Amino acid sequence: MLSKNRIKYIKSLSIKKNRYEEKCFVAEGSKTVEDLLSSFVCRAMYGTERYIGIRPDCFELITPAELKSISNLETPQDVLALFEMPENICDSMDVSGKLSLALENIQDAGNLGTIIRVADWFGIENIMCSIGTVDVYNCKTVQATMGALARVNVYYCDLKTCLMKLSSEMPIYATSLDGADIYAAELSKNGVVVMGNEGNGISYELKQICNSKLLIPNYPKGRKTSESLNVGIATAVICAEFRRPR
Amino acid sequence: MLSKNRIKYIKSLSIKKNRYEEKCFVAEGSKTVEDLLSSFVCRAMYGTERYIGIRPDCFELITPAELKSISNLETPQDVLALFEMPENICDSMDVSGKLSLALENIQDAGNLGTIIRVADWFGIENIMCSIGTVDVYNCKTVQATMGALARVNVYYCDLKTCLMKLSSEMPIYATSLDGADIYAAELSKNGVVVMGNEGNGISYELKQICNSKLLIPNYPKGRKTSESLNVGIATAVICAEFRRPR
Numbered sequence: 230m231l232s233k234n235r236i237k238y239i240k241s242l243s244i245k246k247n248r249y250e251e252k253c254f255v256a257e258g259s260k261t262v263e264d265l266l267s268s269f270v271c272r273a274m275y276g277t278e279r280y281i282g283i284r285p286d287c288f289e290l291i292t293p294a295e296l297k298s299i300s301n302l303e304t305p306q307d308v309l310a311l312f313e314m315p316e317n318i319c320d321s322m323d324v325s326g327k328l329s330l331a332l333e334n335i336q337d338a339g340n341l342g343t344i345i346r347v348a349d350w351f352g353i354e355n356i357m358c359s360i361g362t363v364d365v366y367n368c369k370t371v372q373a374t375m376g377a378l379a380r381v382n383v384y385y386c387d388l389k390t391c392l393m394k395l396s397s398e399m400p401i402y403a404t405s406l407d408g409a410d411i412y413a414a415e416l417s418k419n420g421v422v423v424m425g426n427e428g429n430g431i432s433y434e435l436k437q438i439c440n441s442k443l444l445i446p447n448y449p450k451g452r453k454t455s456e457s458l459n460v461g462i463a464t465a466v467i468c469a470e471f472r473r474p475r
Numbered sequence: 476m477l478s479k480n481r482i483k484y485i486k487s488l489s490i491k492k493n494r495y496e497e498k499c500f501v502a503e504g505s506k507t508v509e510d511l512l513s514s515f516v517c518r519a520m521y522g523t524e525r526y527i528g529i530r531p532d533c534f535e536l537i538t539p540a541e542l543k544s545i546s547n548l549e550t551p552q553d554v555l556a557l558f559e560m561p562e563n564i565c566d567s568m569d570v571s572g573k574l575s576l577a578l579e580n581i582q583d584a585g586n587l588g589t590i591i592r593v594a595d596w597f598g599i600e601n602i603m604c605s606i607g608t609v610d611v612y613n614c615k616t617v618q619a620t621m622g623a624l625a626r627v628n629v630y631y632c633d634l635k636t637c638l639m640k641l642s643s644e645m646p647i648y649a650t651s652l653d654g655a656d657i658y659a660a661e662l663s664k665n666g667v668v669v670m671g672n673e674g675n676g677i678s679y680e681l682k683q684i685c686n687s688k689l690l691i692p693n694y695p696k697g698r699k700t701s702e703s704l705n706v707g708i709a710t711a712v713i714c715a716e717f718r719r720p721r
Contacts, residue, residue, distance in 0.1 A: 352694040445715070454623075466712060473658050
């Protein structure tokens, strides 16, 4: 049985400050939890009788009502686990020879989750986030990654400093409405693609560091259309273009 | 001032049955409302003093509190309008020589909105939806299209009958995990791309009608990754691939 203190503790992890103090985050549902088991240290696991997982021996059995009392989901699933946050330190990040993403102040938790899932699909191992980007360990993002968080490293850092350092070694691509047609541009096998905030795009400051600007043209060119694509959608189209065989 | 009956009427349009009885839907925010004005008959428009629109003369001035009482948004914007639903009849749909989308039982309102925005960006004018697809005129979808609904026609129809008829005239593409690599496949300038339900993909019944199956390969091929891409993301990557210059 879950004690009141335990319930209170788990619920408290829905607040960022508490997550970082405890270095602990919550994931739910057998698919997500089991994907994360391969990459993160599991501190605790609570499953109902419906949960028949890959670790049937090491979860605490709780009732559906108890699960409801600790779950962040509208429809709680069968299992909830607490994982240790990894210490992802930018200085030890290995991006040489690889394609990576940098996110500047992405605000929507769902968008961040979608981007991580896209990165996973297209074999992008590392994502650098500006300090102002929404926290990857909030429950909405964790769930939206559908387990992809297990295979993508997310770093929070001073993006300006980080990209300045990398810009001497590899191309830094900005996505921008004044960029060059991505279908005609020369795309490198390595480098960093910078995606900007949902409302404002990439800041002037970061754009100065980028040595190439890319645009996803609409079709047919010049037709009146939406002003932009959603940032998750744009990330996917760009990653697909970088990864398509040439 | 808004009467109680008026407030009740507007709120009632958040229920599908009422929308279809009244042939009326709600859109909010100046960007969305003004995009829709170019394509739909506006039945009423309510703006606060903050609203300085392209139709400054023909909206009813209301207070922020009144807007809050009729809005479906957590943070109401400056204007809300009622639009007449168009009579989109499948039999009169003109898809010959064009690329179109067909959606089978898409459940998530946000996903449908995203797909409409993607269609708009890539110049796809027509989307056929199975009867089981979420209603395009629900407020979450209308808002998620960011005005793109003004430029994309959405039809609800018996998809099987509709695609059967079209399959003799043009390619019908399914997206499927057992499909052919989209980068190697021959893609026609016209045809219909079928996207399936979020959890189950395309039904066996519809797959039989499709004469080509496409897959977005992950990278590098064969690497362990997420099991699938979100349906909005997959739609975007596929549309981009159809539209890229060859």
